[in-house]
Amino acid sequence: MLGPLIVVLGLIALVYLMVDDYYDLQKAAQRASSEIYTLLIKMTLWAFLFGILLEWRGLVKLIEKKFKFNWILFIPAVMLSVLMFIPKVYWFDWFGITGEFYIKMLTITHTHTALTILAGTLLIRSFSEK
Template sequence: MKKVLPAVLIVSGMVVLLWLMIVTYTDVEQASNQATSNLSTLLIVMSLYAFLFGALMEYRGLSRLFKGEIKLQSTLLVVTAVLMVFVFIPATSWIEWFSLDHPLYLEVLIIPETHMILAVLAGTLFVRSFTKESRAI
């Protein structure tokens, strides 16, 4: 029972986050069709949900963090912080700053699917930057 409850909570949290992403995505579609000003806010919220989903994927690291077993990896934390800056800037801002003729490497930040993948990666790396998993080979 001790191992089942955390797994159920993690999976439930992931399902709730996916549901929230779906609800927010429909709001994003409506906001983009109506050209409202809250589109950037909704995109940031979507990135936050994806970030939290990535953090939940690292459930072992999260359990170590809650137990107080923190082993900071500063290099990974710096890389993660830079990635988080890119992830939490909405695609609308990238398009506004670089117009429509943007370089190829910025395409990753503008396409919604790759943006969400990077947000999940940022969440996973964030948890990993505070824990160091010992792996036996």
């Protein structure tokens, strides 16, 4: 019973950190501050940890070294993680503001966050016994 409670509190804390950094990001964007890069990476990290924490049972088994490695999930998880940790400012620099669908999904904050959570979840599932 204590495990799920700790997970819920951890998820709430991560959402709080994401929201706090999101508002700081909005302020930094208005000032055109170089702090944008750090805030984007922090928000990505919080979302990634959120995805990992969603799979808390798998995380516990991974810590206890009771896991089975799954390459089919691991490779997409790593590739998606690498793409998500590239700040969206770089995507704009490389491809411009108007781009194809696959570029826009990396630059829109909501889809970026959802894909980052998915990357964290996939990473833990790649070590799951199921």
